[in-house]
Amino acid sequence: MLLVPCPNCGPRNWSDLRYGGESHARPDPATATPLQWRGYLYLRDNPAGWLRENWYCRSGCRRWFTVERNTATNEFRDPPMPGDKRGAKA
Amino acid sequence: MTMSRLGTARPTEVVDRSSKVRFRWNGKRFSGFEGDTIASALAAAGEHVFSRSMKYHRPRGILTADYWDPNLMVQVGDDPNVRAGHRLLEAGMDVRAQNVWPSLHRDIKALNGLVGRFLTAGFYYKTFMRPAWLWPTYERVLATFAPGGRIDPDTPHRYHDKRYTHPDVVVAGAGPAGIEAALAASAAGARVLLVEHEHAVGGHLRYSSSASARAALAELRAALDASDVEVLTDSTVTGRYEDNWLAIVQRSHPIAVERLIKARAKMLVVAPGLIERPYVFAGNDRPGVITSGAARRLINLWGVRPGERAVVFAANSAGDAAAADLDRVGVEVAAVIDGRDHRRVSAAQGSPKAVEAVLAGGSRIEADLLVVAAGWTAPTSLLNMAGDRPVYDPAAARFFASDPPGNVLVAGGLAGDGSLDELRAHAAATGRLAAQRAAAVAHRLQARTARARPAEGAEPAWAPDERTPLDRDPHPELYRSDTHGMVDFSEDVGSKDLVAAAREGYDSVELAKRYTTATMGPSQGKLETVNTVAAIAEARGETIAEVGTTVWRPPFAPITLGALAGRVFEPVRVSSIQPWHEANGVTTILAGQWVRPDHYGDPAAEVRNVRTNVGLIDVTPLGKLDLRGPDIPKLLNLLYTNKWSKLAVGKVRYGMMCAEDGVVLDDGVTGRLGPDHYLMTTTSSGAGAIWEWVENWLQTERPDWKVHVTPVTTAYVSINVAGPKARELVGRVSEGVDVSPEAFAYMEVRTATVAGVDGCFMWRIGFTGELSFEIHAPAGHGLHVWEALMAAGKDLGVGPFGLEAQRIMRLEKGHFIVGQDTDGLTLGPSTGLSPLIKLDKDDFAGKPELAWATERRLPVIVAIQPDDAGVVPAEASQIVRGETNEILGRITSSRLSPTLGRSICLGQVEPELAAGGTKLTVLLTSGERISATVMDHHAHFDPAGERLRG
Amino acid sequence: MAESPAFESPVVKRYKAATGALTLSDASAATKWLVRGPEAGAVADRLGASFGSSCAAEGGALVLGSRPGEWIVVGVPGAVAETVAGIDGPEQSDFVTALDWTHGRALFRVTGADAPRMLEKVCSLDWSDAMTPDGAVTSASVAKVTCDIARNDVDAKPSYLIFCDRSFGQYLFDALIDAGDEFGLSVAPADP
């Protein structure tokens, strides 16, 4: 069970939070072209590496926050808990 | 071989010879002693065949005499695949052999062995293709070969509660190293959980004949008893997941059948010892060929003489110890073949109860027991799960950890070799290191967690690993002799199969595993994984290190589904009025987590009563958000498609929410209770999601806005009073509000005292299309308010109505339901509410898509009436083009209207069919096609809304 | 105006009286207010409990720092009223709101030496003294229901106040009884 570093509650089991996905800016709806808007809706970088992403501490403080996580290893740049180097595969 | 109970007890024995335990084996009466495993009791009683192999139905006897013994899977009552080498005997047990037909000793499928050379690995991929129509028959025959026990359809899901724990250090394995590590960590101040797979701590010391080993064990046990270490026996650390999240299966618990313990360990010490590996040679799976560990366990733990005359193949000191034990209890040791001198066993053969050992070179030795000590498998499973890739050391002939994460440490035989003292010293250092590191983790956790006791001082440094590494004893690399034999005993896969698979091109470990199914069976590689790799390496002409290993996947030890499931927590919500519903003949329906009244016997009568008198419905699950603050209009303008800036105090407005892709998300009414105080309602099913949606906008996009949102869904009971006599009824029970149409108009909200309960508010809206007052009363008085309304309206004909009646009435009125009449692609304009989509607002959720949607050809929600008033097309009936199969839409809601006496529907249709009067063809589920007409209005009943506004 | 009727608890089933050392009681009738405002400022100073901790207010109400910038005030009506009186008044320069949440939340108390072990069966948090000392406040999933939890020891025995949505009250009460069964849990009379 992955521990997600909530800035308020401390590390929490990921199942206590809602995953909000890749953090990306909302284009200005007044000026956005269809391609820009649909890029915001649908296209994702989906990197195998560091990703800025949003989480909602659903069972705890009920705050949205943004963290960086390495999607290849699930390590948080928070800094990580001591000693928790991870392998990507099992 | 003939096994029997020794005449005199061994000093290490765990059986209580004074306590007899009776049980049944294949229907016959047997007995053993308290402390016996099923297998030891049967062995002591002279049984030598315990199961039949999967494919060839070869007879199988004891191999390792422990949990991992693949030949000792039995059925105990309704419990299939019980490990007879581990499960303790209990009085009255009904034990049966599995995978035998018709019986253990006369198994007809053993004939498969005769055609074995045609049944090479993967043979089924190459045949049974023609004729194609016969394949289902072949398949049924193949399925009869499925091994394993039987499921009893009446087995209930018994008590299996789980628990969490947060120890500083978990030590997996309570052999001497594990105990020593646990003691050292505990002495250093850590909270330690020591988990032992066997029924008692001590590891190999338990079945060692040496006096010094017994003394060491006594000393360790005494120290453990005196310590604060929590010890779990008959339990296995079976999984290591992210952040040292450990799955521990506790097989013997005073109450639970089997308990899953989920431990968040700050440090994990892996000390499972080593698993003895079988040696591959012809006949290595015959009854009477056993590992040295099995021989020593049988003799020293259960006082069982494993045979009369033994040949011992010893490549290490465990083999020597087995030879000495055999000799000690009077088994004639005919020969010790020393594997360290390049001598090899080549085959085992002979009559069923004899084992004739054939040595490389051809000499033969008559015996009834062949004890094999050919080497070890390092159970690196937990290390694999921690992301480590163990590496093979050819000099020691086993795998070792390469670079596990810092919160996982290794001790005992998995870490290296040495004298007992050396191993204990290394383990103690490991325990101290674990405690030091756990303290650093604990400090960090306390510092980061608001509720925790403040961490004292600076965070301790991450202790470096300064342990002196253990030596590695040289060991001959013994995998296969000069003959072919069994590799995977569970799956009946031999070395020949693996070599053939590699030659055929399945030459990576993973491909060969998949093709032959080696390591895929119940033993999951415990005994066979290294021999599998070795066979492939040999076929490829490479070393084991070059071929690499296979990945051990969780769980390490199998765990029952019952334990994994535990008690299934499925929260349900009920309104305060539920006791009344239950006392009044309700039929409930589960809607999401809510238990709701569906009807009270006759929904059509409930509809008629609402249309003629007055009815009450409990709509408590309606989502309710209390909004406070000066910026609420801005928030509402952002969330809803329509405008909110000018909503006056005391007014209520309907709104629709769309997601950023323009898809309809939710709808409901919001009322203004005070200058900076609003109540928003959402659909019942959307309540939780919309709250998160609102918080997301406020926290991430508009953090500067002053709005506080509080979910108050269950703070109020919500009662809709609907019907022509609703005003009369509400007027009778309320104080502080003028309910006359002049003073309290449609789409207005008032606060009131209802039935003596202060702090209620009510608004005039309704889903049913009737004159309605929706009363929201503090939940702690909800039942009282409901009962007061019921009592006060007796003469008015008041009655309850449920969801079904409401669904009928809303359909009569043509109100769509988000998620039923809309779907995951329904954009705002499809609902027919385009006038409520105000594209001249600056910004709102989904605005760009809704603007562009005006250019798109979208399906439209319309009211539909079948031309035959008596036919109600099932919901999801398709609307098609004439007699073709072209789909033009579908019926999304349908009911027989008690009010109109005819069938009524809502549906989604292509835009060219949306005009009133358009004729449609509806395909009924029966296959019949009927005609239907699109209506001018969504409302089938009272389209002008006169009743509602009355 | 008529006399307000009695408070109806979400726990409607009846249970045998308490006998053991581990007890569960229903305190849903307690008055509960929710106060929100800046995490630091006049309101925070007045209420005195920072996020994650609790304190007793002068009038006897208990103040829980339930979330950053969010407090639950719980107790008998008069005490709570004293604590929250005027707290969101117009004289406040900060944006502060307060609402009566009495009817929205069920409230239970679990007390006894085995209470942490019982909670270990239904909640994944660490209930050790270091991580959840007396006075600690947190929110977490209990038997799959999101709850606010405050440790509030009684007579030096671990004791926990557990708040949940009122509609989950009966479900959670029963789930706690099940979890406590192996420790001999019994149901004590409703908490005043």
Next chain:
Amino acid sequence: MTGIVRRLRRRPPRYSAAALVWRGMRGDHWPRIWRDTELKRSYDAVVIGGGVHGLATAYYLARNHGITDVAVLDKAYLGSGASGRNTAIVRANYLTPEGVAFYDRSLQLYNSMALDLNINVMMSERGHLTLAHSDSSLRTMHWRAEVNKLQGVNSSVIGPDEISEIAPSLDTSSHPRYPILGALHHPPGGIVRHDAVVWGYARAADHMGVELHQKTEVLDIVCEGGEGSNGKGAGGRVVGVRTNRGDISTPIVVNCTAGWAGLISAMAGVRLPITTHPLQAAVTEPVKVFLPTVVVSGSLHVYISQTDRGELVFGAAVDPVATYSIRGSLEFTEELAGHVLELMPSVSRMRLLRQWAGLCDMTPDYSPVMGFTPVDGFLVDVGWGTYGFKAAPVSGEQMAEAVATGRTPELISPFALSRFDTGELVGEKGAASVGH
């Protein structure tokens, strides 16, 4: 047209019972199932990803279009990704007409596969039950049944009594938290031996001259003329592929890499509407066969089948957190077990033997992304989410046609990447939250 010459030259050793007996008696070994060849410097087409999709694409390029100068590259071994990790369920009972037509074609190809490829893929047409636990899911089942019937696909909604007859181990009483109110019954659905499909396509493609290169990792895709950096991106064209075994020139690259699809597409400068999520599965120890059909519950996020070896195979919905890490989780098995016991309480004493995970390339509308991209010569067959295995044959067939003709075949036109520019998404999401 060297491919055709090669096809005539190589004759596959037939698989049959007679051949088994013959070789068994003579003690002959079977020849290698596919060749081990050197990587050439140039190919007419390169397929990235040696799973069922990539191999099927290569096979149909050779078989249907005579294009045999094709290399299939895989960074590990063939079938090492989702192809060997899925739960091998096949069915055609989708929700949208375009989905139904597409998967129905796939099912047809599965049914004839054993004879087409001369390998027994053990297609087990055992029927498929999708359980409904609520009125709304029952409504969706009716919807799917109606659309299926209009497309000529055998599906119908059945009640608890019929469900009990088909699968007596299911608890159809009214007391579970999630009572079984009905089910969508789809008799043509079933399970297939997934590895055999991989090996069958690989063997047949190899026999026609296609080269299969394992342990060959693509490091970059070389483009020119595009608007992005290094000539990548819209308006450009593919000229080659860099691998850990050297560079290859090729005008055609087909991306069949499932969970890694976004990374490979990024090498050509193409951004996709895809996030990568693990999908977990697990298997129990074997017991005697008792479950004759595939059972799925969308509300409980679980699907169950029993193999001919007696193991129960379980799958679930994808993990909600995007990641490329495929370490299984404990919470998956806990939830799974809870849901399985809700449906079949009697299996509580069965033991979980092994769990694993694969990577899924999830799209916003639970439908694939197939065909051409803004980069000329770079085609995608991605976004398969949790249902790639059941679509493999038809995807290979259609992608091969797209490569060979340069046009998008009608069957896959609803799945074009361009739909995310116009917002015309496919409506499969409603039915596919658990797409098995």
